[in-house]
Amino acid sequence: MPYTLLTDEELFAMVRDQNDEQAFRALFKRYDKRVYAYCLRALGSHDDAQDVFQTIQLTVYDKRASFNDGSFAAWLFTIARNFCLKTLRGRKHNVEITDEVVTVEPEDTHSSDFLLRQALHKAIGQLPDEFREALSMKYFDDLPYEDIAAALDITVALAKVRVFRAKKLIQQTMSTIIDELR
Amino acid sequence: MTNHELLAGFLDRSLSEDQLLEFEARQLADPAFAHEVKEMLTVERLLQQEPPRVDYPVGFLATIESNIAAKVAVGAAGGGLLGFLAHNAWTWIVGSTAAAAISGGALYFATRDSEPAPQTPVQERIQSAPARPTLEEPLPAQTPTAEAPIAATPSVTPVPSADRPITIDAKTTAPDPVLKQLIVEYEQCNTTNDHVRCAQYSLLLGRRFRSDGNTSEARQYLESAIRHAQTVRLVDYEMDAHGELGLLAKSRGDLDGATRSFERAIDIGRTHKRSVVRWTQELESLQQ
Numbered sequence: 001m002p003y004t005l006l007t008d009e010e011l012f013a014m015v016r017d018q019n020d021e022q023a024f025r026a027l028f029k030r031y032d033k034r035v036y037a038y039c040l041r042a043l044g045s046h047d048d049a050q051d052v053f054q055t056i057q058l059t060v061y062d063k064r065a066s067f068n069d070g071s072f073a074a075w076l077f078t079i080a081r082n083f084c085l086k087t088l089r090g091r092k093h094n095v096e097i098t099d100e101v102v103t104v105e106p107e108d109t110h111s112s113d114f115l116l117r118q119a120l121h122k123a124i125g126q127l128p129d130e131f132r133e134a135l136s137m138k139y140f141d142d143l144p145y146e147d148i149a150a151a152l153d154i155t156v157a158l159a160k161v162r163v164f165r166a167k168k169l170i171q172q173t174m175s176t177i178i179d180e181l182r
Numbered sequence: 183m184t185n186h187e188l189l190a191g192f193l194d195r196s197l198s199e200d201q202l203l204e205f206e207a208r209q210l211a212d213p214a215f216a217h218e219v220k221e222m223l224t225v226e227r228l229l230q231q232e233p234p235r236v237d238y239p240v241g242f243l244a245t246i247e248s249n250i251a252a253k254v255a256v257g258a259a260g261g262g263l264l265g266f267l268a269h270n271a272w273t274w275i276v277g278s279t280a281a282a283a284i285s286g287g288a289l290y291f292a293t294r295d296s297e298p299a300p301q302t303p304v305q306e307r308i309q310s311a312p313a314r315p316t317l318e319e320p321l322p323a324q325t326p327t328a329e330a331p332i333a334a335t336p337s338v339t340p341v342p343s344a345d346r347p348i349t350i351d352a353k354t355t356a357p358d359p360v361l362k363q364l365i366v367e368y369e370q371c372n373t374t375n376d377h378v379r380c381a382q383y384s385l386l387l388g389r390r391f392r393s394d395g396n397t398s399e400a401r402q403y404l405e406s407a408i409r410h411a412q413t414v415r416l417v418d419y420e421m422d423a424h425g426e427l428g429l430l431a432k433s434r435g436d437l438d439g440a441t442r443s444f445e446r447a448i449d450i451g452r453t454h455k456r457s458v459v460r461w462t463q464e465l466e467s468l469q470q
Contacts, residue, residue: 015254024254025247032243037236046239054246061250120228139229164190167229171221178221 008072016064028057031073034141035080041136042084052083059083073143074150081133081151115177123173127166134162185215192219193226248414252378361390381410381419388423392430400430417454421447425461432468441468 003011003026014023035056039049056079067075124132130152137148149159171178183191188205191197197205209216364387371379388404391397404423411420428443444465451458 019254021251021254024251028247028250032247033236033238036238036243040236046237050239050242053243057246057250058253061253116224116228120225135229160190160194164186164193167193167222167225168186170229171218171225174225175221178224 009069012064012067012072015061016067024061027072031076035076038077038080038136038141039084041140042081042133043087048087052080052087056080056083071147071150074147077137077141077143077147077151078153116174119174119177120170123170126173127169131162131166131169134159135166138163185212185218189219189222193222245415248378249416252382252414252416252419255378255382361387364390377410377414378416381407381414381416381423384410385419385423385426388426388430392426392433395433397430397434401427404430417450418456421450421454421456421458421461424450425464428461428464432464437468441465444468 003023006014006023006026008027008030011023011027014020015027036049036053039052039056040046043049043052056076059079060076063079124135127135134148134152137143137151138145143151145156145159145163148163149156152159154162183201183204185208188197188201188208191201192205209219364383368380368383368387371383384403384407388400388402388407391400391403394400404427407423407426408420411417411423424443424447428440428447431437431439431443444461447461448458448465450456451461
């Protein structure tokens with residue numbers, strides 16, 4: 001069966017209704033790195049990311065009966081976000097993107113793009129949480145606005161506004177270096 | 183529309199032709215806005231080209247995948263494997279009765295050997311699919327054959343590396359089609375180093391042999407289940423295999439061995455926050 005041709009929702013239905021192990025594996029591989037990266041960005045350490053990632057994946061399976069319609073990606077990232085927030089609340093402090101999370105390829109270290117990327121990562125780390133979260137979902141998790149809105153429990157219009165304002169804040173922060181390197 | 187609304191629409195590629203013209207006109211009329219647009223395009227390019235690079239823990243992700251895949255498979259086994267066992271036993275009984283009643287066992291067996299049963303759509307899908315079948319899918323129906331029972335004592339070869347298959351030369355002394363099918367499944371997954379399935383099948387086989395009183399075979403398979411489970415960190419299987427070894431030792435009157443195995447199962451379960459009620463009760467029953 002060509003699992004690659006099936007949608008996320010079709011694969012998940014096969015997992016939920018038929019206990020199809022191969023469908024699960026196909027679906028897992030579509031999202032494992034994105035969800036892990038999301039956890040890592042949110043929590044800032046591999047140890048925490050691994051703990052939460054495991055909890056998320058088990059929860060998705062254990063709660064499979066509660067997913068009936070809508071976007072699987074939005075549902076998955078809603079669960080991921082809830083567990084990340086719960087972990088962050090437990091810590092009672094915010095975590096910014098760290099060097100552990102962002103690893104830039106060494107061959108780029110002398111290019112102007114490297115400086116721009118460093119500035120970009122720093123600017124992202126300085127964003128308010130709600131803007132950084134929406135921006136990360138859009139650009140790093142590759143989610144459409146509809147799924148971002150569903151995961152964050154906001155309107156699509158507000159998701160667009162948050163992403164734009166995040167980019168605007170980044171542009172303002174990076175304005176000097178962009179001009180210098182132009 | 184404001185400049186920012188136009189800019190947001192431009193970056194999202196959602197402007198109409200008229201809006202695009204308006205956007206261009208405003209840039210021409212307002213150099214500061216044009217400058218802002220250029221900087222925003224730089225940010226957009228960086229965001230699209232440079233997501234943060236992450237050192238993914240590939241082994242960890244694979245372990246989680248295997249663990250949950252095992253849950254999925256066990257979910258199938260919850261109804262499917264029991265159904266599969268019942269289905270095969272029923273097929274065996276019905277097949278034997280029908281054959282004896284109609285044409286005698288020998289004729290029936292000969293016919294069955296030469297004419298394979300037509301495949302069901304699911305069976306065809308299993309055979310045509312490149313992926314492994316799930317436990318849920320019914321396996322080909324087993325029918326008794328006239329071939330001599332396979333008789334041998336299983337032997338386990340120690341595995342120097344986790345990547346090498348665990349070899350068990352196991353053959354049952356009973357003409358039990360379910361058992362034979364489980365052994366076939368186990369050997370198949372063993373050749374592909376599918377430790378998740380191997381752990382499942384070897385645990386099932388160990389239980390089955392234990393309940394049949396085949397102590398040696400049961401021990402070999404249960405020890406294999408432990409090794410497979412350890413390889414892919416299937417804690418539940420490892421715990422249960424130790425518990426089954428405890429039951430096996432108990433049935434032989436080896437109370438010290440049973441105690442050690444139950445304690446090991448409980449230790450594993452508690453370490454990984456699993457329910458240890460069953461093995462605790464077994465241990466307590468030994469101590470009473």
